[in-house]
Amino acid sequence: MMRPVPGACDTRPPFSCIPKGAAEFPEGLVTPAFIIDEAALARNAHVLGQLAKETGCRVLLAQKAFSNYDFYPVFADALAGTEASGLYEARLGRETLPGAECHVFSAAYRDDEFDELLSYADHIVFNSPGQLARFAKKAKAAGKSIGLRINPEKSTQEEHAIYDPCAPGSRLGTTRAQWDAQMTPELVSLLDGLHFHTLCEQDAGPLAVTLAAVEEKFGDVLARMKWLNFGGGHHITRPGYHTGILRECIRKAQDAWGVSVYLEPGEAWALNAGYLACRVLDVTENSGIRSAVLDASAACHMPDVLEMPYRPPLFGAGEPGEKAYTYRLAGPTCLAGDVIGDYSFDRELVPGRLLLFGDMAIYTTCKTNTFNGMPLPAIFSRKTDGTLVKVKTFGYQDFKGRLGR
Numbered sequence: 001m002m003r004p005v006p007g008a009c010d011t012r013p014p015f016s017c018i019p020k021g022a023a024e025f026p027e028g029l030v031t032p033a034f035i036i037d038e039a040a041l042a043r044n045a046h047v048l049g050q051l052a053k054e055t056g057c058r059v060l061l062a063q064k065a066f067s068n069y070d071f072y073p074v075f076a077d078a079l080a081g082t083e084a085s086g087l088y089e090a091r092l093g094r095e096t097l098p099g100a101e102c103h104v105f106s107a108a109y110r111d112d113e114f115d116e117l118l119s120y121a122d123h124i125v126f127n128s129p130g131q132l133a134r135f136a137k138k139a140k141a142a143g144k145s146i147g148l149r150i151n152p153e154k155s156t157q158e159e160h161a162i163y164d165p166c167a168p169g170s171r172l173g174t175t176r177a178q179w180d181a182q183m184t185p186e187l188v189s190l191l192d193g194l195h196f197h198t199l200c201e202q203d204a205g206p207l208a209v210t211l212a213a214v215e216e217k218f219g220d221v222l223a224r225m226k227w228l229n230f231g232g233g234h235h236i237t238r239p240g241y242h243t244g245i246l247r248e249c250i251r252k253a254q255d256a257w258g259v260s261v262y263l264e265p266g267e268a269w270a271l272n273a274g275y276l277a278c279r280v281l282d283v284t285e286n287s288g289i290r291s292a293v294l295d296a297s298a299a300c301h302m303p304d305v306l307e308m309p310y311r312p313p314l315f316g317a318g319e320p321g322e323k324a325y326t327y328r329l330a331g332p333t334c335l336a337g338d339v340i341g342d343y344s345f346d347r348e349l350v351p352g353r354l355l356l357f358g359d360m361a362i363y364t365t366c367k368t369n370t371f372n373g374m375p376l377p378a379i380f381s382r383k384t385d386g387t388l389v390k391v392k393t394f395g396y397q398d399f400k401g402r403l404g405r
């Protein structure tokens with residue numbers, strides 16, 4: 001195993017807790033490995049906890065973004081509860097944070113899971129009047145708080161259409177036209193709250209625009225609700241986020257409609273709080289493009305790089321051409337498009353060189369896969385004193401076990 005090469009100091013937010021980058025890790029660190037930074041998680045939790053304390057809103061953890069439950073104790077004092085996308089996440093939230101609220105939203109629930117779901121969830125949010133009609137009476141009889149996801153039909157993001165629930169024809173949320181056509185007085189009487197989720201990695205300005213659309217389309221029904229859930233996509237813990245505008249939005253909803261306000265961010269809890277450590281396996285050159293093949297894969301270990309798509313931050317590396325040596329970093333799988341991005345370095349890359357991608361705690365560990373028989377990265381905790389503690393390692397059985405007997 002070669003010694004990690006210290007990178008240049010990197011002051012970008014994804015690396016602010018780790019000034020020496022890969023050089024902070026033990027020489028024998030087996031890669032690929034996710035390293036979750038407890039100091040960074042605690043910093044995010046502090047910001048979200050203060051927001052809740054000062055505004056009276058209740059902040060949930062959307063587990064779809066980050067569900068490494070060994071770290072939930074870091075959030076415990078700040079969060080009101082968890083948000084789940086279905087049965088398994090609801091169960092995880094209930095099991096790991098038994099005293100906290102357990103909310104669930106799914107685009108459609110299954111008959112054969114609903115009774116079990118009722119045993120975990122406190123709030124159940126339905127996507128359509130049809131789902132409400134099918135399940136809400138049963139949920140209400142079980143003492144659950146019932147919500148309907150609304151679609152204010154106000155797109156506020158252009159860059160990532162795949163993440164826009166307000167796109168024309170969207171299946172996500174009930175539009176006002178659908179409400180008018182299908183919501184009978186009996187169905188309306190079952191509702192305790194409304195839910196919207198329209199943002200993705202956004203500041204509070206787009207939230208204010210969305211809230212105005214919610215008021216325009218659903219203002220008349222909001223006054224009879226007990227709560228309003230603003231969904232996720234709020235990048236509250238990123239530097240420069242306009243918390244003042246968010247606070248105004250919360251206060252406006254509390255004052256205008258007398259509702260309790262819930263937020264359910266995922267990313268904000270674990271933003272800039274994780275790294276993916278990996279090594280160079282080989283360097284090739286073709287038509288003037290130098291590629292470094294890594295032991296980490298975009299397709300298997302950081303699929304948002306391809307889905308979003310985006311180029312993840314890499315400790316100490318520059319834009320292509322900025323430093324002396326530019327490489328295309330790519331995974332070892334058969335997928336030609338398993339490319340992470342182009343980066344430049346002060347020194348040539350050689351096999352064994354340790355590299356560190358940043359902001360790797362969100363939408364990563366919960367989205368990994370073993371395509372091509374790729375190993376799943378180990379998960380480590382970086383304690384506040386800088387030591388690494390193994391949380392979990394994976395092996396052949398984790399690959400084989402999902403494929404057959």
Ligand SMILES: Cc1ncc(COP(=O)(O)O)c(C=O)c1O
Nearest residue numbers: 062065197232233234265266267
């Ligand atoms: C209904 C709902 N709530 C919360 C979230 C969390 O969003 P984020 O992780 O961007 O904050 C999502 C993400 O897709 C969502 O669909």
